[in-house]
Each structure stands twice: as structure tokens, then as C-alpha cells.
Amino acid sequence: MRILYLVIFMFFNFLNVNANYNELAYNFKFNGINGKQISLDDYKGKVIVVVNVASRCGYTPQYSELQDLWTTYKDENVVIIGVPTNNFKQEPGSNEEIKDFCETNFGINFPMTEKINVIGKNAHPFYIWAKKNYGLGAIPKWNFHKIIVGKNGKVVDTFASFTKPNSKKFLDRIKLEIKN
Helix, strand or coil: CHHHHHHHHHHHHHHHHHCCCCCCHHHCEEEECCCCEEEHHHHCCCEEEEEEECCCCCCCCHHHHHHHHHHHHHHHCEEEEEEECCCCCCCCCCHHHHHHHHHHHHCCCCCEECCCCCCCCCCCHHHHHHHHHHCHHHCCCCCCCEEEECCCCCEEEEECCCCCCCCHHHHHHHHHHHHC
């Protein structure tokens, strides 16, 4: 039994060794939904929550919770970045339609990127980097998947779509990163 524990420990240690982070999140830029560039380098030393979003998803009401999170924690160095995607066939609109939908229905004023791919061979380089350095947990399985980048520029945690931004588990992780 001890050998099994040793093998498991070595396996997980090996996985962490591969996450050498030759690049940090600060190396990445997105085109904003409003035409302006979003450079993660502008958010050095802040907690960055990157969420792939869609207007026609069962999780779309999470927009309200993301806006609340942004409003509550932006002065504590937390940044929310919404990343519209049609990878799951629930965001067919143009960038302008997405922007209008978010502002009209949810009062969104946190940074939003243009519509991009978050999975597959054409995924945005940020998502490829997150997968390479954090592992399979960084790959969105559906819309409203959340990636938390710590103040150190590394992925510190990910949360599946069903984890609401106002859940205790998610908020506790955000608060922990604010303190770090």
C-alpha cells in the first residue's frame, strides 16, 4: 500500500514539475469587444478571472453574478474578463450584438473580449497556455468555465460552469487570492 501512495505522490509531483511557466498570463492580449486591446500585463499584481461566456446558455444568468463580483471586488484588485465564444453553439451573435445583450440585460461593464475560440486547435493562445501549464482543468467543457489567475500571473484554480460566481467555494478562493 505504501508503494501505491509513493507512486501516486511521484505522479502528482511530476505533473507539477511540468508546469514550469516559461510564460505568465501577462504575456497575453485579447482584442476587446469594443475594439480596444485587453492586455493582461495591465493587470499585473491583480487577481484575474477569465470566463468564457455565451448569451444563449442555461448558465447565462451568471452574468449578473459576475457583474456583482466585479462591482464588489474591483477595488480589491480583482478583474473579471468575459470571453464570448461560440464553441458550444450558444453564442451566434456578432460582437456588437453580444455587447448590446450584455449591457442591456445585465449592465455588464467589466472587460469583454471579442468572440473567440477557447477550445481546439484554433483556441486563443491564453487558453493553450492555461492548458499547458495547469492541465485539463483549464480546458472549458462548457460556457461559464472560470479560470483564476493569481497575482503571480499563474493559473491558481479553475471552476466548472455549474459553480456560480457567488458560491461560497468560488468566493473563498477569490478572497484567498486577494490576501496572497
